[in-house]
Amino acid sequence: MPTARDRAALSRLHDATNSGDAELIAKTIDEVADPNLIFHAPVPAGASGAQALKQVWTMLLRAFPDIHVTVEDVITEGDKIVCRNTVTGTHLGDYMGLPPTGKSITYSEIFIVRFADGRLAEVWGVVDVAAQMRQLGLLGTP
Numbered sequence: 001m002p003t004a005r006d007r008a009a010l011s012r013l014h015d016a017t018n019s020g021d022a023e024l025i026a027k028t029i030d031e032v033a034d035p036n037l038i039f040h041a042p043v044p045a046g047a048s049g050a051q052a053l054k055q056v057w058t059m060l061l062r063a064f065p066d067i068h069v070t071v072e073d074v075i076t077e078g079d080k081i082v083c084r085n086t087v088t089g090t091h092l093g094d095y096m097g098l099p100p101t102g103k104s105i106t107y108s109e110i111f112i113v114r115f116a117d118g119r120l121a122e123v124w125g126v127v128d129v130a131a132q133m134r135q136l137g138l139l140g141t142p
Contacts, residue, residue: 041125064089
């Protein structure tokens with residue numbers, strides 16, 4: 001069962017990501033994630049471990065400087081915590097090759113985080129990229 005320490009680590013990470021402060025996010029990742037974190041989600045080429053998580057947040061902050069993650073649901077089971085989130089932001093920087101559009105986006109994501117010794121050890125993520133692309137004008141409505 002995830003411990004209070006595990007839940008606190010994930011809460012600290014969410015708080016840091018909502019700060020918009022890249023240095024605080026990187027510092028918090030160093031403190032709460034295992035350096036050899038296994039990341040089962042698309043990450044920048046050549047990135048691995050906690051460094052991959054830092055690079056994802058660097059990219060997101062560059063593209064959506066006002067990004068905000070709202071935790072909608074948290075489920076704990078065994079050594080894992082599942083978070084269902086709603087993410088909002090304004091597209092003000094390059095994102096996956098798309099120049100800034102100034103458009104606001106809202107999308108959903110779900111992450112499963114496995115903990116070991118009070119640190120994020122493994123992460124699985126599903127992000128609604130299709131919703132992002134529709135709102136940024138790259139995909140038509142379904």
